[in-house]
Amino acid sequence: MDIFSFVQLFGGLAFFLYGMKLLSDSLKKTAGGRLEKLLRKATDNPFKGLAIGAIITIAIQSSSAMTVMLVGFVNSGIMDLGQTIGVIFGSDIGTTLTAWILSLSGIDSKDNIFLKLLEPKCFSLIFALIGILLIMASKKQKKKEIGTMLVGFAILMQGMTMMSGSMAPLREMESFTKILTAFNFPLLGVLAGMVVTGVIQSSAAAIGILQSISLTGKLTWGMAIPIIMGANIGTCMTAILSSIGVSKDAKRVTAIHVAIKIIGTIIWLVVFYSVVSVVDFEFMDKEIGVVGIAVFHSIFNIVNTILLFPFSKQLEKLARVIVKASDEEKEMILDERLMLTPTIAVGESANFVTKMFTKVRNGLDKATDLLMNGFNSEDFEAIMANEEKIDSYEDHIGSYLMKLTTEHHLNEDDKRSSSKMLQVIGEFERLGDHASYMAKSAEELKSKNISFSPAAKEELDRIIPAVREVYSMAIKCYESGKPEDAMDIGPLRIVISEMCEAFKASHVDRLSEGVCTVEQGFVFNDILYSCGRIADHSMNIAAVVYRFATSDSSNTAYMHDFKQKTGSSSEVSYQRYFDKYMSGAKS
Structure with a gap:
C-alpha cells in the first residue's frame, strides 16, 4: 500500500x-x-x-x-x-x-x-x-x-x-x-x-x-x-x-x-x-x-x-x-413526595410562586433603574441571569401543579389555589421577560452611544415611575389576595396606555422636526412597548386576584369584565393618576 x-x-x-x-x-x-x-x-x-x-x-x-x-x-x-x-x-x-x-x-x-x-x-x-x-x-x-x-x-x-x-x-x-x-x-x-x-x-x-x-x-x-x-x-x-x-x-x-x-x-x-x-x-x-x-x-x-x-x-x-444539580437548581426542586399530602404540596408551590415574583420585582427594579440612572454591566448581567431563573420557576411550578391537579384528589380550596397559581405564573414570567427587554434597550443606548432628546427624557421620567407603581401594586395585590388592592390597577393601566400613545405621537413630531433620529426612535418605542405590556400583565394579575377573592369565580368572562369595570371610585383613581403622571403631557 x-x-x-x-x-x-x-x-x-x-x-x-x-x-x-x-x-x-x-x-x-x-x-x-x-x-x-x-x-x-x-x-x-x-x-x-x-x-x-x-x-x-x-x-x-x-x-x-x-x-x-x-x-x-x-x-x-x-x-x-x-x-x-x-x-x-x-x-x-x-x-x-x-x-x-x-x-x-x-x-x-x-x-x-x-x-x-x-x-x-x-x-x-x-x-x-x-x-x-x-x-x-x-x-x-x-x-x-x-x-x-x-x-x-x-x-x-x-x-x-x-x-x-x-x-x-x-x-x-x-x-x-x-x-x-x-x-x-x-x-x-x-x-x-x-x-x-x-x-x-x-x-x-x-x-x-x-x-x-x-x-x-x-x-x-x-x-x-x-x-x-x-x-x-x-x-x-x-x-x-x-x-x-x-x-x-x-x-x-x-x-x-x-x-x-x-x-x-x-x-x-x-x-x-x-x-x-x-x-x-x-x-x-x-x-x-x-x-x-x-x-x-x-x-x-x-x-x-x-x-x-x-x-x-x-x-x-x-x-x-x-451532572449534579447546582445550589440554584436544588432551590427550584419541588419534591413530588409532598403530593401524597396535596395541601402541603399546594402550600410549597405557593412558596415557590413567592420566590418567583420576588425575582420578578428585583429584575424590574433593576431594569427601570438602568433606564432612569444609566447603564451598568453588573445589574445587566444580574437581570439576564434572573430572567432565566424566572423561566425555570414557571416551568417547574407549572409542571408540578399540573401533575398534582391531574393525578391527585384536591379539596376545593386547594383546587382554587392551584388554579390561581397556574394562571398568574405566566403573567409573572412575562413581566420578567420585559425586565430583560428594558435592560437590553439600556444596553443598546450604551453600546451605540445614543442619548435621548430632553423631551424624550422628560417623557421617560413620567412613564417609568408609573410603570414601577403599577407592577408594585400588582405584586402587592397578589401577596395580599385582597380584591380592594386590585381596584386601582385598572385606572393606572389606562393612564399608562394613554401615555404610551401620546409619547409615540410626540416622538413622531420630533422626528419630523429633526429633533430625534430614527435610531433613537426604535429604542424609545421598544421601551414604550414594554411599559404598556408591563401594565397589561399587571392588570391580568389583578384580575385573577379579583376573581378568586370574590364569590363570582365561575364567570368565564371575568377578565374582560374587570378590565372594563367603571364607577365613581375608578374615575376618581383614574383622574388622580392622570394628574400625577400625565398632566402637562401632549395628548
Whole structure:
C-alpha cells in the first residue's frame, strides 16, 4: 500500500463526510421544520418517542445530529429530560440504516444488469446526474434542495467506493493481517473503534471504513465486533461537544446518550465474551462481509434498546448523579413526595410562586433603574441571569401543579389555589421577560452611544415611575389576595396606555422636526412597548386576584369584565393618576 492509497483513503473519507453533511442538511431543509414538530410530539409516551427518534434519524441519517437537536430542545425548555430518552433509543436504531445502504458496495453483479444497477459506482452517478439537473434547471427551492440531497448521497457513496478501492492492496500484505489480528483482543478493538469514531465524529463513516476493510477479506467477526461496539461509543463525541455551555438538563441528555452506549458495550463484552470463552463459535474466525457488519451493528443497537429501555427512569437518575444539580437548581426542586399530602404540596408551590415574583420585582427594579440612572454591566448581567431563573420557576411550578391537579384528589380550596397559581405564573414570567427587554434597550443606548432628546427624557421620567407603581401594586395585590388592592390597577393601566400613545405621537413630531433620529426612535418605542405590556400583565394579575377573592369565580368572562369595570371610585383613581403622571403631557 503506497502513499497514493492513503491519499485515496482520506480523500474518500472527505467525500463521505461531506456527502453525509450535504445529505443531512438538505433533508432538514426539505422537511421544512416538520421534523422538529414531529420531535416535539414525543412527550409523555416513551414508545412514541422511540418511534419518532428512529424515523427522524432515518430521515436525517445522523444519530449525532439527532442528539444535538435534543440538547438544543432541552436547553430551550421545549422538551423535558425524561422525554428525550425514548428518542435517543430510537435514534440508535435509526442510525443503523446507513450501514445497510453502504452494504450495497459489497454486491457482486457479475453480468446481471439489475444487480449492476445496485452497485454504488453505478446508481450514485445516476443520482448525481438527476440531482445536478434539478439544481440547475428547477426554479423552485424545494426541488433544488432535493437535487442537493441526491448529489450529497452520490458524493457519500462515491467516497465509500474510493475508500473501498484504497483498501484493495491490503489483501496481499501480511503486516496488515497481523495488525488486524491484534483486534481479536476485545478491549483493544473497542478502544480503536471509539478513538477513530471520536476523531471523525461520525459512526456512519467509521462503520463505512470498517466495511471497506472487510472487502479485503482479512477481517473476521472476532475483529469487527469490538470495533463496532467502540464506534457506537465514539459517536457520542459530537453530542459531548454540543453540550458545552448549555444548561444542566441539556448536559444530562448527553450523559444519557453516553451511558446507554457504555453500559450496552459493557453488557455485551461481559455476557458475549463469557459465552465465547465457554462455547466455541466457529463464525468468530470466519471472514465478515459488509452485510455482516451491518447485521451486527443493527443487532447491537436493537438488543441494547430491548435491555435498557425499560430502565429509562434509572438512566435519568444516573444522568442527574453524573451532572449534579447546582445550589440554584436544588432551590427550584419541588419534591413530588409532598403530593401524597396535596395541601402541603399546594402550600410549597405557593412558596415557590413567592420566590418567583420576588425575582420578578428585583429584575424590574433593576431594569427601570438602568433606564432612569444609566447603564451598568453588573445589574445587566444580574437581570439576564434572573430572567432565566424566572423561566425555570414557571416551568417547574407549572409542571408540578399540573401533575398534582391531574393525578391527585384536591379539596376545593386547594383546587382554587392551584388554579390561581397556574394562571398568574405566566403573567409573572412575562413581566420578567420585559425586565430583560428594558435592560437590553439600556444596553443598546450604551453600546451605540445614543442619548435621548430632553423631551424624550422628560417623557421617560413620567412613564417609568408609573410603570414601577403599577407592577408594585400588582405584586402587592397578589401577596395580599385582597380584591380592594386590585381596584386601582385598572385606572393606572389606562393612564399608562394613554401615555404610551401620546409619547409615540410626540416622538413622531420630533422626528419630523429633526429633533430625534430614527435610531433613537426604535429604542424609545421598544421601551414604550414594554411599559404598556408591563401594565397589561399587571392588570391580568389583578384580575385573577379579583376573581378568586370574590364569590363570582365561575364567570368565564371575568377578565374582560374587570378590565372594563367603571364607577365613581375608578374615575376618581383614574383622574388622580392622570394628574400625577400625565398632566402637562401632549395628548
